[in-house]
Amino acid sequence: MPDQKLCLEALSALSGCNVESTGGASQLTPQDFVNIVALKEFYKQKGFKELEYPSLGTLSLVDEDQDLYSSPLALTEGPQEPSLQTTVKINPQDFFHPQYDYDFTNIKDGDRKFMRGKELYVRPCGWNRVALRVTNRYDDGDHWLGTGDDAWPVSYHGHNMDGSLGIILTRDGDPSDEPSFLDAAAASLTMGDTRGRGVYSTPDVKMAEKYCKKFKSKVDGKTYQVVLQNRINPKKRTKCQREDVWLVYVPEGCNHVKTQAIVQESIRPYGLLLKTL
Template sequence: MPDIRLCLEAISALLGCKAESASGTSQFTPQDLVNVVALKEFYKQEGYKELEYPSLGTLSLHDLDEQDLYSSPPAIEGPPESLQVTVKINPEDFFHPQYDYDFTNIKDGDRKFMRGNELYVRPCGWNRVALRVMQKYDGGDRWLGTGADAWPVSYQGKNMDGSLILTHSGNPDDQPKFLDVAATALRKVETRGRGVYSTPDIRIAATYCKRFKSKVDGKTYQVVLQNRINPEKRQNCQRPDVWLVYIPEDSNDVKTRAIVQESIRPYGLLLKQV
């Protein structure tokens, strides 16, 4: 397993607040981690400036890419409110080293793998830190298996929103009115579907993932979440490498969080040195 301090830095980079090691029960679970990552991108897409999350409080949604979460705050301007948030994580009940897998030097070539009747593009070139999620959900661990009743694998990266696709902005169950426009329109608000996006292709996730420079070894890393996605909750987009968990317009914060929680479950923190 990579240095615990490096793993906590990666979590800090994803959350936009400080993650620190602590004894006792973690105030934050792996499910909370994927919830916050997904909800931050969703609410940012909706035009919000902050996210309120139980056990964390208020998190800023403005871009923290250039912020150093471990340095002293600026002398003149106060730090964003989310930089004042600290989440306590007990590594023993958050990580599951028994299931770590280092794909750094693995190349699959033409080999194919399946998870839940979907092609599984393994994260070759990445080092996976396993999250402790076994026996944490109702219905057992079949969702985490390799059989036909397992959930497919998806990857969650920062900035994964509706700019990934061209779609109508309504319910994906409605008859779609696809937009035949140039690729430059991909980032226009009116082309974004309403919901949470992920991808079965690690190469797509890598394009949108978070980078951070480690205080542990001075190296720069990319970080991506490896999840399983509920096949009954995800929608197929026009692009086969993008999946959508649709969030209806009338969803309040509690319902939105519940939709994410019942649709996406994390099981790996992926790190790659760049």
């Protein structure tokens, strides 16, 4: 496992919170963490400036010196000043799972193919994966984390991934897709607004890298990129016009509780990916 303080810096950079270690109970689980990252992106798309999250209170949605729909984020010289951030305490013993760490830094898969839940799994070659402790945490068991047909496909979440990528839903998706949303998405082509309503991720780590968060570590002075590695519920995922982007659609009119529930039942994290620039 990389230096623990470096991992906390990576979590801070992703969440916009000041993440610190504690020997007591963690304020957040890995699922809470991906909820926050995804919800912050979603509510920023809607123009909100703040997010209320249970146990943490009010979180700012204002990125440090960044326009919401800019191209990939400029380098952040370390975390924001702690006084400007919400402080989050996590216990590394119940948040990380070193047994399942995997260093892909020097691995090249070439033509080798891997599958997760009937979907191609593009392994994060070039990245160092810090495993998150997520086994035995869900009522439906751990099948979602497996390698069989009933496992959930792998997706990556890079900071600043949203509908500004110019994405619309295709019309050949699941019959249960919202017809009104599909019509609106198609119509948006002539209106110049192609932002679909929901949470975006990608099955391609190279795509996530283009939009990932960067930070300069106070631990070793090096600059790192950070991405979340998740599993995505195939029943909740909608494929977009671009094959390298997936959307968890949030219907219009959902309140915050329902929106959070949709995210929580759709995306589960299991790895924190780090890469040196």
